[in-house]
Amino acid sequence: MKKRIGCFLFVLVLLTDSLPAALEFNLIPSVQSGPVGIEITFSGTLKNTSSTDDLFLNDLQFSLNGAATTALVPNGSVFFANVPGILLPNETYSGPIFAVTVKSSPAQADYTGSVTIRGGVDIFALTDLLSTNFQSSSDVPIVTIGGNHLQMQFHRTNGASDIVYVVEGCSDLMSGQWSSVLTRGHDGMWTVNQSGASVLESGSGDLVLVTATDSVPVTDPDTSQPTAKRFLRLRMIR
Numbered sequence: 707m708k709k710r711i712g713c714f715l716f717v718l719v720l721l722t723d724s725l726p727a728a729l730e731f732n733l734i735p736s737v738q739s740g741p742v743g744i745e746i747t748f749s750g751t752l753k754n755t756s757s758t759d760d761l762f763l764n765d766l767q768f769s770l771n772g773a774a775t776t777a778l779v780p781n782g783s784v785f786f787a788n789v790p791g792i793l794l795p796n797e798t799y800s801g802p803i804f805a806v807t808v809k810s811s812p813a814q815a816d817y818t819g820s821v822t823i824r825g826g827v828d829i830f831a832l833t834d835l836l837s838t839n840f841q842s843s844s845d846v847p848i849v850t851i852g853g854n855h856l857q858m859q860f861h862r863t864n865g866a867s868d869i870v871y872v873v874e875g876c877s878d879l880m881s882g883q884w885s886s887v888l889t890r891g892h893d894g895m896w897t898v899n900q901s902g903a904s905v906l907e908s909g910s911g912d913l914v915l916v917t918a919t920d921s922v923p924v925t926d927p928d929t930s931q932p933t934a935k936r937f938l939r940l941r942m943i944r
Contacts (some may be wrong), residue, residue, distance in 0.1 A: 728755040729835040731823055733803070735865035737912035739843035740808065741942065746842055747784060747805045752823065754793035761793040762831055765824040766804060769837075774817035778842060781805040791829070811844035814861070818842075843913065847940045854927070855902075856920040858938045861913045867892060870943040873918045875900070877935050884939065888918050 733750040740746045754761040766785040770778055781804060788802045804821055822837040847860040858873060871890040876883055886899040896905045900921035909915045918938075925932050 729753070729761060729823060729825075730755050731836045731838050733838055733840055735863065735912040736839060737841040737843070738863045738866065739845040739861045739913055740863070741940075742808050742811050742844055742846070744942070745781065745805045745807045747802050748840055749800070749802050750838075751798055751800045752789065752793065752803070753798040754795060757795050759795060759827065761835075762825040762827065762829055763789055763791060763793065763823055763835075764826075764829065765832055767822045767824060767834075768804075768819060769822070770817070770819040772818075773815070774819050774842075777808055777811055777815070777817050777844070778819065779807040779809050780819075781807070806840075806842045808842060808844040811846065814844060814846050814848070816841055816843045847938075849938055851924055853919065854923045854925055856922075856924065856936055856938055858918045858920075858940065860916055860918075860940055862890075862907070862916050864912050864914050867894065868944055871916070872941040872943065873903075873905075874939050874941060875920055875922065876937050877922075877933075879937060887921055887938070 730753040731750070733748050738746050738748065752763065766782045768780040768782070770780070784802050784805045790799055793799060808817065818839065818841045820837050820839045823835045824832045825835055826833040843861060845861045847858050849856055849858050851857065862871060863869070870892060872886055873888040874884040875887045876885065887903045888905050889897045889899055891897065898904065902921035904919045906917045907914050908917070920936065920938055922933055922936050924936070
């Protein structure tokens with residue numbers, strides 16, 4: 707009788723260790739952009755869909771595609787600093803998951819990859835639980851002339867409500883006297899800081915194309931004289 711009980715308990719332990727714990731993983735948003743050298747944080751939700759088992763989240767692995775292998779610097783410390791090590795049955799985590807920095811990019815470019823959450827039934831498990839794709843785009847503003855005004859084009863991340871966008875202009879780089887031309891605040895609304903300036907947004911999804919038109923004409927409409935100098939820049943403030 708003792709041998710049978712021991713065998714039964716051994717089989718029960720094996721079955722318990724192999725019970726799967728399901729993970730639901732979403733990035734919100736999964737596509738983001740930012741200037742070169744600035745770290746971009748990806749947030750999202752992680753949910754343990756099991757109603758009976760704890761789910762251990764022990765590691766995060768990156769897989770980068772093509773040019774992203776040399777252009778992106780992944781930061782997994784965000785995962786360990788924010789994501790809980792254990793999700794209880796039906797528990798959900800929402801918040802920062804990882805970050806990446808575009809370390810070099812000659813122009814506007816899109817870099818893609820995926821992240822895999824690893825874990826399982828205990829603190830030592832390193833099973834690949836679930837992967838999801840992401841895109842990090844370098845956003846180098848492009849300045850052209852349209853309608854007798856300088857126009858700056860750049861991408862705005864639709865889901866990043868914590869960023870303030872400020873288009874600034876000046877006529878003398880040596881003076882360093884930049885002034886705000888257009889501002890998009892935390893409320894999501896654009897403010898025209900200088901009369902004659904305008905802004906247009908186009909596209910849908912996670913990235914929106916912004917066309918900011920300067921207030922100063924390239925050629926004076928009254929005298930037909932060209933503006934001596936005019937410069938635009940974009941500041942992004944968190």
